[in-house]
Amino acid sequence: MGAMSESVSVRCPACRREHVYEASSYPCVCGVPVAPALDEHGAVTAVAHRAWDEDWVVVRCEACGRRTQWPYPELGCGCGTVLRIPVAGPSAAASPRAAAPARRRVFQPVAIRTARDAVTAAALYLRWLGYRDIRRADQRPPSGIGLAARGLLVQVDPTVRPATLRDVECLWLTAMTESTSCVYFSLAGFSPDARTRADVLGIPLFVLDLTGTPQAVNSHADDLDADGA
Template sequence: MGAMSESVSVRCPACRREHFYEAPSYPCVCGAPVAPALDGHGTATAVAHRAWDEEWVTVRCADCGRDSQWPYPELGCGCGTVLRVPVATTSAVPSPEAAAPVRRRAFQPVAIRTARDAVTAAALYLRWLGYRNIRRADQRPPAGIGLAAAGLLAQVEPTVRPASRRDVECLWLTAMTESASCVYFSLAGYSPDARTRADALGVPLFVLDLTGTPQAVNAHADELDAAGA
């Protein structure tokens, strides 16, 4: 059985209000739920600025021993402060000596309420496809947020602006210079010429609905969804 999250008491350093927080669980590629172990004796800190490396925490699945990165636990206080909940340091679970090939389970999305949620949803989907070591792309795209994995560049447009032809072309050109494939995620969809250009360039296009589930827009996206990484 996968790791289960426990509720801990979290005190806001700004207003001293006390909250009870339970970290959400996420599906490992093996299908087991995993959640970061919370430090009930630690002190929550206010999020003053965003840094990509601080947005993620490595969690090991107790069922298959796989290490994956998941969103760092955060809690919004009623006073307006965003709290980063302390995570316990846990000992590693040894990986199985001979793991059998894992068949992908159904994708389990996370609801999208903020731009950060949209990026998280795209990262979770890419991990479900089989991509590893997902991180913020080294080169910032002209629009949206760039993600990278081994051999892949992804772009996430978390605003209400449909992605344009130029957006698709810029992603494709950047991927070509890095000898990588690419994929685009958008909340508001794509302009007609963006879809036409993506079809010609072989760029998979996905629309993120508010449940956090990527919906394939073109045949290239259908193929990626079916085949995985």
């Protein structure tokens, strides 16, 4: 896998429109940007439905050799079709697995433009903290998107409304039944009573800004950011 982004010409299978796609690069924990190698001879496919395991691809950093999961290359066509760009080499879709570095580097965010970006930003941050086996949660939360890691239940709310008291309590109750800790990421922040209850229940709250950087809302989030997994 190269550290430099590359571009390929792709054709939408629905409307036959031609596009030039450039692979996005992401920062490895060693600090070097990596990007998936694109297969210019492979077949572009339309995304008919979402499956968490199919949304990720393994990318190897040439600098340190670490293999990490990153979002599978996709492109939105003007006709409304979402195109999945083929990748070259032995890369395989897989649920993300965190590799906790011995010493954490500065977190490198990914800009948020879509709800999927918000989930990606939260997953990258959790990986940076040192959590392993990040995946879709078994139970879907009442709002937002649920993730899970080893010993942790996560809720990511990419909507434009602040998370409510009920949202926070539902996350806590679900985590209690699974005997795990929990953390909440919200794009629009939290209502005052939700923040108060989270403080009492010991739930770290983070607001995701549009750069993809989680901002700690309470002291529990400050502690998690400082100490990691």
